[in-house]
Amino acid sequence: MRAIAKQLGLSRVTVTRAVQAAGPPQYRRDPSPSVFDEFEDDVRRLLKATPSMPASVVAERVGWTGSSSWFRKKVAQLKPEFAPKDPADRITYRAGDQAQCDLWFPPVDIPLGDGRVGSPPVLVIVASFSRLISGVMLPSRTTPDLLAGMWSLLSGQLEAVPHRLIWDNEAGIGRRNKLAEGVPAFCGALATKIVQLKPFDPESKGIVERANQFLETSFLPGRTFTSVADFNEQLAQWLPTANSRTVRSLRARPIDRVAEDRAGMLAVPPPPPVGFTTRIRLPRDYYVRVFGNDYSVDPSAIGRMVDVHANLTQVTVRINGQVIAVHERAMGSAVTITDPEHVSAAKSLRVRFQTPTPEKAAESLERDLADYDAAFGVSFEQGEEVA
Incomplete structure (x- = not known):
């Protein structure tokens, strides 16, 4: 003790007390009475009846007029004693479960x-x-x-x-x-x-x-x-x-x-049908909507039923199993994705629709008599007389 005290520059009494102590020295203060003590029994009674009662309601019921933050702090310390017990077990996991x-x-x-x-x-x-x-x-x-x-x-x-x-x-x-x-x-x-x-x-x-x-x-x-x-x-x-x-x-x-x-797990089965799938009639504007985004389709399918499928990365449109549009899926919303080939095809169809078709010449109602001869198998030689 004497050597330690000399090396540290402390008294032997201080070193002796430190060695004999169970832990490091710390300041301790005896609890003093609190104004909350006279309300504690009433607060406990209310929390026992209704553990979820808010601190503001508890303060009103017991007639608290002091600091609201101090009262909430004291109530928060008491609430765990009255909260319903919901134990969480330690779980053991089996392989593949x-x-x-x-x-x-x-x-x-x-x-x-x-x-x-x-x-x-x-x-x-x-x-x-x-x-x-x-x-x-x-x-x-x-x-x-x-x-x-x-x-x-x-x-x-x-x-x-x-x-x-x-x-x-x-x-x-x-x-x-x-x-x-x-x-x-x-x-x-x-x-x-x-x-x-x-x-x-x-x-x-x-x-x-x-x-x-x-x-x-x-x-x-x-x-x-x-x-x-x-x-x-x-x-x-x-x-x-x-x-x-x-x-x-x-x-x-x-x-x-x-x-x-x-x-311990199950084998991976054949791919199940996953992703977004719908069947619609392609409207005149030749776009289909998938999760808030519009994707263009070959306009030659306007008016026909098409099958739309979207996975995590791609949107595909088919008609009778034949692919007529493929787009990379947009990740945002309210986005319009257009294929330039679809626009060109729509322009061609629009020009064809707007171009008037020439009328065919009206057929004559006169019939050549030779047509009747051929129909009935009648043949006349040149200069032959008909009896």
């Missing part, structure tokens, strides 16, 4: 074309057992795009189909225990099941929530994007690096566990 799905909206402006920028949703799917992350930016959060995005990730990146796909209450998937149109058929084609969680239950899909945060803090910083396609290309190049990292809770890398995960 489930994958968690969510939409991530990156806080960055991405050019959408036609001078517009936006932040389209990114569909993120994480295999719960292996923690393998897959993702793709979608044009919209509508049901056709969500189904097309899920198929793209399951068939192209995960390369297998989990037995269950965990979703929150995304409107494009379904609401109030009712799946959106087209979703049951998609699940049937893949032999999987979509499970929608109850509201305010983020812990049940915490894996994908953490993956979203990981994307925002590790993928986005320092990057710029020229288009949605550029975003998807950069994300696809980065994901192998992300899936090669060691996950602390697993003490393993996703790429080392994904083989076991895939072994």
Whole structure:
């Protein structure tokens, strides 16, 4: 003690107390009476009866006349004691059982074309057992795009189909225990099941929530994007690096566990019908509207029924199975996409329609008598007399 005190320049008593103390010294102050103490019993009684009662209503009921912010602070300290208990269990994930799905909206402006920028949703799917992350930016959060995005990730990146796909209450998937149109058929084609969680239950899909945060803090910083396609290309190049990292809770890398995960999943089936599909009669202006954008079609099909299909990147128009228009899908809205060949064809048809057709000469009502002879098989030689 004496050597320590001499080296530090402290008294031996101070060093002795420091060595014998359970922790570092700190200032302690005995609690003093508060004006809130006389209201605490009434506040507890109200919160016990109605745990969700706002602090402003509690203050009115108990007759509080002091600082409102101080009262709210004290009530906030008491409320957890009376809140309904909703425990969250630790979940154990089986290989191939489930994958968690969510939409991530990156806080960055991405050019959408036609001078517009936006932040389209990114569909993120994480295999719960292996923690393998897959993702793709979608044009919209509508049901056709969500189904097309899920198929793209399951068939192209995960390369297998989990037995269950965990979703929150995304409107494009379904609401109030009712799946959106087209979703049951998609699940049937893949032999999987979509499970929608109850509201305010983020812990049940915490894996994908953490993956979203990981994307925002590790993928986005320092990057710029020229288009949605550029975003998807950069994300696809980065994901192998992300899936090669060691996950602390697993003490393993996703790429080392994904083989076991895939072994418990279902095989990828033949491509199901996904994307936007409709059948309309092509109007006079020879444009079809898909998700708020107009695309030109060969005007020779005006007045006929055409089949319109849109996937994540392309819009195709067919008539009786024959392709008559193909466009790259626009990512914005209120955009008109025109093929110059369609404009030229429309101009030719318009000129033909506006050019008057010359009238045919009226046929004479006189008939040559030789026509009757030929019809009845009668032939007369020159100079022959008819009896």
